[in-house]
Amino acid sequence: xxxxxxxxxxxxxxxxxxxxxxxxxxxxxxxxxxxxxxxxxxxxxxxxxxxxxxxxxxxxxxxxxxxxxxxxxxxxxxxxxxxxxxxxxxxxxxxxxxxxxxxxxxxxxxxxxxxxxxxxxxxxxxxxxxxxxxxxxxxxxxxxxxxxxxxxxxxxxxxxxxxxxxxxxxxxxxxxxxxxxxxxxxxxxxxxxxxxxxxxxxxxxxxxxxxxxxxxxxxxxxxxxxxxxxxxxxxxxxxxxxxxxxxxxxxxxxxxxxxxxxxxxxxxxxxxxxxxxxxxxxxxxxxxxxxxxxxxxxxxxxxxxxxxxxxxxx
Amino acid sequence: xxxxxxxxxxxxxxxxxxxxxxxxxxxxxxxxxxxxxxxxxxxxxxxxxxxxxxxxxxxxxxxxxxxxxxxxxxxxxxxxxxxxxxxxxxxxxxxxxxxxxxxxxxxxxxxxxxxxxxxxxxxxxxxxxxxxxxxxxxxxxxxxxxxxxxxxxxxxxxxxxxxxxxxxxxxxxxxxxxxxxxxxxxxxxxxxxxxxxxxxxxxxxxxxxxxxxxxxxxxxxxxxxxxxxxxxxxxxxxxxxxxxxxxxxxxxxxxxxxxxxxxxxxxx
Ligand SMILES: Cc1cc2nc3c(=O)[nH]c(=O)nc-3n(C[C@H](O)[C@H](O)[C@H](O)COP(=O)(O)OP(=O)(O)OC[C@H]3O[C@@H](n4cnc5c(N)ncnc54)[C@H](O)[C@@H]3O)c2cc1C
Numbered sequence: 075x076x077x078x079x080x081x082x083x084x085x086x087x088x089x090x091x092x093x094x095x096x097x098x099x100x101x102x103x104x105x106x107x108x109x110x111x112x113x114x115x116x117x118x119x120x121x122x123x124x125x126x127x128x129x130x131x132x133x134x135x136x137x138x139x140x141x142x143x144x145x146x147x148x149x150x151x152x153x154x155x156x157x158x159x160x161x162x163x164x165x166x167x168x169x170x171x172x173x174x175x176x177x178x179x180x181x182x183x184x185x186x187x188x189x190x191x192x193x194x195x196x197x198x199x200x201x202x203x204x205x206x207x208x209x210x211x212x213x214x215x216x217x218x219x220x221x222x223x224x225x226x227x228x229x230x231x232x233x234x235x236x237x238x239x240x241x242x243x244x245x246x247x248x249x250x251x252x253x254x255x256x257x258x259x260x261x262x263x264x265x266x267x268x269x270x271x272x273x274x275x276x277x278x279x280x281x282x283x284x285x286x287x288x289x290x291x292x293x294x295x296x297x298x299x300x301x302x303x304x305x306x307x308x309x310x311x312x313x314x315x316x317x318x319x320x321x322x323x324x325x326x327x328x329x330x331x332x333x334x335x336x337x338x339x340x341x342x343x344x345x346x347x348x349x350x351x352x353x354x355x356x357x358x359x360x361x362x363x364x365x366x367x368x369x370x371x372x373x374x375x376x377x378x379x380x381x382x383x384x385x386x387x388x
Numbered sequence: 389x390x391x392x393x394x395x396x397x398x399x400x401x402x403x404x405x406x407x408x409x410x411x412x413x414x415x416x417x418x419x420x421x422x423x424x425x426x427x428x429x430x431x432x433x434x435x436x437x438x439x440x441x442x443x444x445x446x447x448x449x450x451x452x453x454x455x456x457x458x459x460x461x462x463x464x465x466x467x468x469x470x471x472x473x474x475x476x477x478x479x480x481x482x483x484x485x486x487x488x489x490x491x492x493x494x495x496x497x498x499x500x501x502x503x504x505x506x507x508x509x510x511x512x513x514x515x516x517x518x519x520x521x522x523x524x525x526x527x528x529x530x531x532x533x534x535x536x537x538x539x540x541x542x543x544x545x546x547x548x549x550x551x552x553x554x555x556x557x558x559x560x561x562x563x564x565x566x567x568x569x570x571x572x573x574x575x576x577x578x579x580x581x582x583x584x585x586x587x588x589x590x591x592x593x594x595x596x597x598x599x600x601x602x603x604x605x606x607x608x609x610x611x612x613x614x615x616x617x618x619x620x621x622x623x624x625x626x627x628x629x630x631x632x633x634x635x636x637x638x639x640x641x642x643x644x645x646x647x648x649x650x651x652x653x654x655x656x
Contacts, residue, residue, distance in 0.1 A: 366649050
C-alpha cells in the first residue's frame with residue numbers, strides 16, 4: 075500500500091512525527107511512503123527522513139498566504155503525486171483540518187486519534203475519555219488517519235538514504251483567513267510536556283504558590299503540567315494544560331498534587347506508566363487510578379519530597 | 389446591516405456519568421446534555437451581539453440528531469440564541485462525520501434562505517463524545533466559507549464584516565483576520581459561558597424552533613446514515629479499569645516515603 079504522511083509545518087522531526095513515520099513504514103509493507111511538509115525550506119528535514127524508508131519528500135515552493143485553504147490544496151496535490159490510499163499524520167489541528175476538508179472533497183473516511191493502524195487499514199482508537207477501545211474500518215478506497223501521540227513506539231532511523239525533495243506549486247482560490255501576526259512562545263529550559271519522561275502537574279489545590287510544583291519538576295528533570303482549574307486561575311500557561319482540551323501525556327512518571335482527577339483531566343494522562351498523586355482528600359477520584367497515593371497536605375509533602383530528593387542526590 | 393450567526397450544537401452523553409456503547413456500536417445518548425464545548429461558541433456569539441447592538445446579530449442554533457437532541461437546542465435558546473432548527477430523520481442514524489456535516493451544512497443553508505444569508509458559523513473545538521474536531525473544517529469545505537479552528541479569543545474585525553481572532557498552535561500564538569462568511573471553532577479558553585437565569589428559561593419557550601427532515605433540506609437520504617458511512621465501527625470494548633495501587637496517609641514522613649518509592653521504582 076502506498077502511504078502519504080503529512081507532517082504539517084514541520085522543519086525538524088519531533089517524536090510524534092517519528093511515531094507516524096514508523097507506523098507508515100510498517101503498514102506500507104513494501105509500498106512507497108511519501109512525506110509532505112507544509113514548510114518551504116525542507117532540505118534539513120530530508121536528511122532526517124533518511125532512516126525511515128521515505129521515497130520522496132514533497133514540499134511547497136512558498137509558504138501558504140492564508141490559513142487552511144492553500145495547505146489543503148497542497149495536501150491534495152501531494153495526494154495525487156503519491157498515489158496513496160492511506161494518508162497518515164500526527165493528531166494536530168493543522169493536519170486534522172486539511173484531512174477533514176479532503177475527506178469531504180474525496181468522499182473518503184477520516185479517523186482521528188488512532189493508537190494503532192493495521193496493514194488492512196483497521197484503526198484502533200481509544201474513545202470516551204479512555205473508557206472504550208474501538209476498532210474502525212474505512213469503507214472507502216482512500217482513508218485519512220491521524221495518530222495519537224505516544225501510542226506507537228518510534229523506531230530508530232535506520233541510516234538509509236535521504237529522499238529527494240520534490241517542490242510542489244499550488245494555488246487555491248476560495249474564502250480564507252489570513253494570519254496577521256505570530257508570537258512564538260519563549261523556549262523553556264524544561265523538557266517538552268508531550269515528550270517528557272517525567273511530568274509534574276499542579277491543580278487547584280496548589281494555590282498561588284505554583285512555584286512549588288516547578289521546583290519539584292526541576293528536581294526531577296520533569297516537564298510542568300497543570301489542570302484546567304490551575305490554568306484558569308492563571309498559575310500556568312494554557313500550553314501546560316493536561317486533559318481533554320489540553321495535551322495528552324503518557325510519561326514514565328506522572329506526579330500530581332492538588333488535582334482531583336476529573337474525567338476530563340484523566341483523559342489526558344491515564345495511560346501514563348506510573349501515576350503518583352498527592353491530595354488531602356482521601357476520596358479524590360485521582361486515587362482510583364494512582365499507583366502510589368499520598369493522602370496529605372501538599373504544602374507539607376512536596377517540600378519534604380524535594381528535600382529528600384536533594385539528599386538522595388547528595 | 390445585519391449579521392447572522394449559526395451555532396451548531398450537539399447532544400452528548402454526560403461525561404460525569406458512565407458512558408457506554410449500545411449493541412449497534414453507537415454511543416448511548418439516553419442520559420444526555422448539550423456538549424459543554426458548545427457553550428463556548430454560544431457565549432462567543434452572545435458576546436459579539438452585546439458588543440455591537442448596531443450590528444443586529446441574529447443567533448440561530450442548529451442540531452442534527454434524534455428526538456432527544458431537542459434538549460440541546462432548548463439549552464441553546466435558554467442561553468440566548470434567537471431561534472433553532474433541529475434536523476431529525478431516521479435515515480441519519482449511524483451517520484459518520486461526513487453524513488452529519490452534510491446534514492448540518494444543508495441546515496445552515498436553510499437558515500440562510502430563511503434569514504437572508506449566514507455570515508458566521510461558530511462551533512465548539514470538538515464534541516465531548518466523538519472528540520474528532522472534524523465537523524468545523526468539513527462545514528467550511530461544504531459551504532466554501534473561510535476556516536479558523538481553535539480560536540482562543542473572538543472579537544469583531546474593524547468593519548464588522550469579519551472577526552479578529554487569536555489561536556494557539558503547538559509553539560506560537562497567531563493573530564488572525566477573517567472576513568465573513570466564515571466557520572470559526574472556539575476553545576474552552578475563549579470565555580466563561582453564562583448560566584441561563586429563570587427569565588431566560590421562560591423567554592426561551594416563546595422562541596421559534598422548528599424540526600426539519602432530510603427531505604425538507606433536499607438531502608438525499610441514501611448519502612447519510614450507517615450504510616453510507618465511510619468509517620465503520622467494528623467493535624467497542626470497555627477498557628479494563630486501571631487498578632489502584634498503594635495509598636498512604638501522611639503522618640509527617642510521606643515526602644520521604646514517596647522519595648523512597650520513586651527510587652525503588654527506578655523513576656529518579
Ligand atoms: C468540556 C470540558 C473540558 C475540560 N477539559 C479539561 C482539561 O483538559 N484538563 C483539566 O484538567 N480539566 C478539564 N476540565 C475541567 C475538569 O472538569 C475539572 O474541573 C478540573 O480538572 C479540576 O481541576 P483540579 O483537579 O485542579 O481542581 P479541583 O477539582 O478543584 O481539585 C482540587 C483538588 O485539590 C485538593 N487539595 C486542595 N488543597 C490541597 C492541599 N493543600 N493539599 C493537597 N490537596 C489539596 C482537593 O482535595 C481537590 O481534590 C474540563 C471540563 C469540561 C466541562
